[in-house]
Amino acid sequence: MKAFAQLLELLALTPSRNRKIAALAEYFAKTPDPDRGYALAVLTGALSFRNVKPAKLKEIVLGEVDPHLFALSYDYVGDLGETIALIWPHHGGTEELPSLTDLIELFNTTSKGELPRLISSLLTRAEINERWAVVKLATGALRIGVSARLAKTALAEMSGKDLQAIEEVWHGLRIPYAELFTWLEDRGERPDIDHAARFHPMMLSNPIDEARDLEKLDPADFSAEWKWDGIRVQLVAARGNVSLFSRTGDDIGPAFPDVVEAMMGDAVLDGELLVGADFAPGPFNDLQQRLNRKVASPKHLKDLPAFVRVYDMLFDGSEDIRALEWTERRARLEAFFTRHRQTRLDLSEVLDFGDWPTLAEHRRRGADEHGHEGVMVKLRTSPYVPGRPKGLWYKWKRDPNLVDAILMYAQRGHGKRSSFYSDFTFGVWKGNEIVPIGKAYFGFTDAELKQLDKWVRTHTLQAFGPVREVEKSLVFEVAFDSAQESARHKSGVALRFPRINRIRWDKPAGEAATLEEMQVFIGAT
Template structure:
């Protein structure tokens, strides 16, 4: 455990991406199985504990520490792991902690009624950095600047293996990843993963640079499609039940039985998960009601039936066609739809255009008339390459909506921002009352963050733990992709992907937007 705690501390304190990769590669190279496998699972979010939650950890600490002192400390620090590590009153280092794999076993098998005692004993035994690592391990909330891809890059660095080869098998292997490390170290062959039983890394797009890219790209070499307002999915069809994965490889098939039980054929398809009748996509908030659920009720299925708008094919039957150019994969996809009638799959349409100006007109009309997110631009000769290769796929999103909103609440950030008020809830007017319409935590520079933090502290009118209510006088110009009806907000509306476009130090709060202006932007259903 000591080695793992040191790794987490190094990663948290190291801003350099290359230094993080070096630290991870060294840890994976020098740490024995299965500890390094469980560390990999923690770092990539694959490991969780059913009964060890932040609330349980707080209960353990509050049994030993004054609640008011804990609240003040947590408010100041902003990170639960760091707060517990510093405030735990019992002297650490009394005995050596179990190994990482032994800790995982303990946290998984200890009865719920005995967990509090176990956690207290571990915290007392640990040094300060080990306490912090224990909380991070238990809750999974690392916030140390390590993504799944960074961890895989470190594995590639450690072993000299191509990153693409690691990604190819990633979603078919299980922790503690003994076969993975045996392959990476040349002790065993590459794990054989049936393509019908695993997720395949997706090909991603890059934002278009209108000034730079269009002058260097020949429109005759590209095709265009609508950018659909759903979620990216991969659908795997074969002899058994269909598999449905999100863009991160999460199995979401149980939440969409109406879809996976009514699709036919053999292959791996890439597309957009949407809801609606007769292949008419409903607004995103309708789909949102079905997301993040382990299962779907008959009522939800009836109100919001799911379908996939397909725009690429990775496997045609058992044949891997990812190396083929897009235009050939499209022909295979068209044949796939010609061979069987589908009630839950349809083919994404192509948008004919002769030059970039014409496509720009189509893009604007689609946003204004149908609420489309924008267009996708794809190179006809491009193979299907996992990751975000340059020059193959571009996304040309519609121009963002803008409105002026009033800052209502501010909350401390996490990680590097834990000392600053950086999460901002803002509202619009309903009569003489401000009601929340969204929350944003980016769109401003570091210098502006310091100014905002100073303003929040000087204009606080009430505090609620890590949240401060402020005077209703500071206006943000907020950029957002779309508006939608919301039962979670008192206003009845919410903004999708809001970000702070500009701080309007000069604008009176009375001149900010009214809820009716936001409601007018909600797409008709």
């Protein structure tokens, strides 16, 4: 556990991507099985075990620490794990902690009633950095700037294996990845994973630079489709079994049985998950009601039917066709739809255009009239390559919507931002009242973050733990992709992908937008 705690501390404090990769590679090379396998699962979010709720941790700490002191400390530090690690009153380092493998087993097998005693014992035995690691592990909220992709890159660095080769087998492996490390260390063969039993890494696009890219790209070499406002999914169907994966490889099939059970034919398909009757997509907010659920309710199945708009094919039956050009894969896909009548799958439309101005007009009208996110532009000769290769696929998103909103609340960030107020809730006028319409935590520079943090501290009205209510006088120009009606929000409005476009230090709050003005954006989607 000591080595894992040191790794987490280094990863959290190191902004350098290369340094993180080196630290991960060194840890995986030196740590024995199965600890390194469980560490890999924890870091990539692949491990599911009984997490301890933050409220329970606070309760444990408040049994040992003055509540007022804890509240002041938590407000200053901003991170629960770091606060507990620093404030726990009992001296640690007196006894070795269990290994990472044993610790995970303890969390899984200890009864709910015994968990507080276990946590207290671990915190007392641990040194400061180990306490922080225990809390992070217990809550399942690492937030240390490590993605699954970064961890796999470190495995490639450690072993000399190709990153794509690791991606190819990743989703067919089982924790604690013994066969993966056997292969990486040349002690065994590459794991043989049936294509029908796993997720396949997706091909991603790059944003198009209108000034630079359109000047050098020949429109005759590219095809175009709408960019749909849903979530990217992969359908894997073979020998009577069908799986539905999110873009991160999570199996979401149980939440969308209407799609899975209706799939006909054997193939691996790439597309967009949407909701709506008769293949007419509804707003993203409708889809959101069905996401992050283990199972679909009968009401959702009836009122919010799901379907997949398919735009690519990776396997035609058992044949891997990813090396074929896009035009050949598209022909195979169209033939597949001819052979297999689908009730919950349809083909994404290929747009007709001869030059970039014509496609730009498609893009504008699609956004204005149908709420499309923009267009996808794909090289006709491109193979299906995992990752984000340059020059093959582009996304040309519609221009963002802009609204002037008023800062209402600020909350401390996490990780390297834990000392700054960096999460901002903003709102618009509803008569003489300001109602919240969204929250954003990016879109500003580091220098602007320091300015905002200072402003929040000097304009605070009330403090609620890590959250501060501020004077309603600072205006943000907020960019967002779309807006929908939402009964879950006090304003009745939900924004899609809000981000801070500009800080309007010059603009009076009285000139910010009104809720009535937001209806224009809702009507556009």
